[in-house]
Amino acid sequence: MKILLVKLSSLGDVVHALPVVQDILAALPGAQIDWVVEKSFAPILALSTGLQRVIPCEIRRWRKSPLSAVTRQQWNAFKADLRQTDYDAVIDLQGLTKSAVVARLARLAPGGKRYALANQTDGSGYEAPTRWVADVAIRVNPHIHAVQRSRELAARALGYSLAPSPDFGLKRHFAHTARAPTAPEKIANRVAFVHGTSRADKEWPLAHWTALGHRLNAAGYQVVLPHGNENEKRKSQSIASALNESAPGHAVVWPLLPLDALTHELAQCAGVIGVDSGVSHIAVALDLPHVQLYNFDTAWRTGPDAASGRQVSVYGAPAPGVDDVWCAWLGCLETVQQAPEQTSDALEWSASGADGE
Structure with a gap:
């Protein structure tokens, strides 16, 4: 059976939909x-076990100059790529x-159908054309977690039938990147601060990050600081500068x-503390010890499942303390120490280094 999933953006939404791949493969082997x-989000899908083909598009960019010659050329190339295969099912997640529009452009095999959300x-x-295009529109519970919404729609x-817990299916080994892999003996003391987010009202105060970093340093942890743009880089540098005042090496940007490569590096950390963002959701998919910070009471929809105890959300207004x-x-x-047999895949990856599959 040939199946096309359509989930274009954003990073967090794409990560939330990853378990659909493993659900389908478990139910329909082959x-x-x-x-x-x-x-821009295709690299995370390249790490998903079981995907046959990732078809990239740049609709966000094309919409800015829809009539340009470059856009028309790239749009036609995308359509040709998309229509290489006749699908038995196209699922707009x-x-x-x-x-x-993408679901409508895809080609169906004889008897194939397009599926989408009805509500x-x-x-x-949510926009009405999704159900107008679909052959079958499926209504789901309106009050549902983002991960479960995609899983239920596909199922x-x-x-x-769905397994009780989602499997995000990220690969356990990574190919060599430009950066050398971190030595295993250095893994256990790294905690990543994910402070970057596309919405300013989701940010956590700089002073809070610094205070938390000092506590982690005192407990023997090094803080590592990823960033995705110049503004986030400056904030990372500010946090690192404050933490490194007492001793160099307390924080690394x-x-x-x-x-x-970012996913690879996160996988080698002892854990992640971050705001509600795509990178924090990658930490959830990696099954890392993780605390996710919310300024709005929306963790029920996008936050980690706290049942395991190794990943939790913390809500506070105007910000968590x-x-x-x-x-x-x-x-x-x-929780991790009480269940050592359930050690995160991240530590398994650290032991295997970057040998690849």
Whole structure:
């Protein structure tokens, strides 16, 4: 069976949809699964076990100059790439006009069908063309977690039952990147601060990051600071400068990394503390000890499943307090220490280094 998934953006939404691939493969062994995604997020899909083909597009950029010769040329090339395969099922996991257009362009095999959401879910965008284009529009519970929404839509479209827990399916080994892999003996003391987010109202105060960093340093941890743009880089440098005043090496600012290399580096950390962002959701997909920070009471929709205890969300208005975040981090560590047999895949990856598959 040949299946096309359409989930174009953003990073967090793409990560939330990753378990659909493993759900389908568990129910339909041998299925060929392709995925259309914005080019900038394609590297994370390249790490997903079981995907046959990742089909990149740049709709965000093309919409800015739809009539230019370059856009027309690239759009036609994308359509030709998309229409290489006749699909038995095309599943629009996004529910927007742009994803509906992509689903409509895809070719169906004889008897094939297009599936989409029939209704909006709480806190998520939804546009009517998604159900107009679909052969089958599926209604789901409006109050549903983002991960479960995609899983349920695909399961009901293809007629299989869901496993209780999602499997994000990220590969356990990574190919060599430009940066040398971190030595295993240095893994256990790195904690990543994911402070960057596309929305300013989701940010955590700089002073809070610094205070939390001092506590981690005192406990023997090094803070590592990723960034995705110049503004985030400056904030990373500011946090690192404050933490390194007492002793060099308490904090390290990572260089700007491509998404696959960033995922590799996160996988080698002892854990991650971050705001509600795509990179924090990667930490969840990696099953790392993780504390996710919320200024809005929306963790029920996008946050980690706290049942395991190794990943939790902390909410506070106007922002979570440092004490609350610190206690949540200690709770994650306690859970990991009580269940050593469930050690994160990240540590398995650290032992294997970057040997590849």
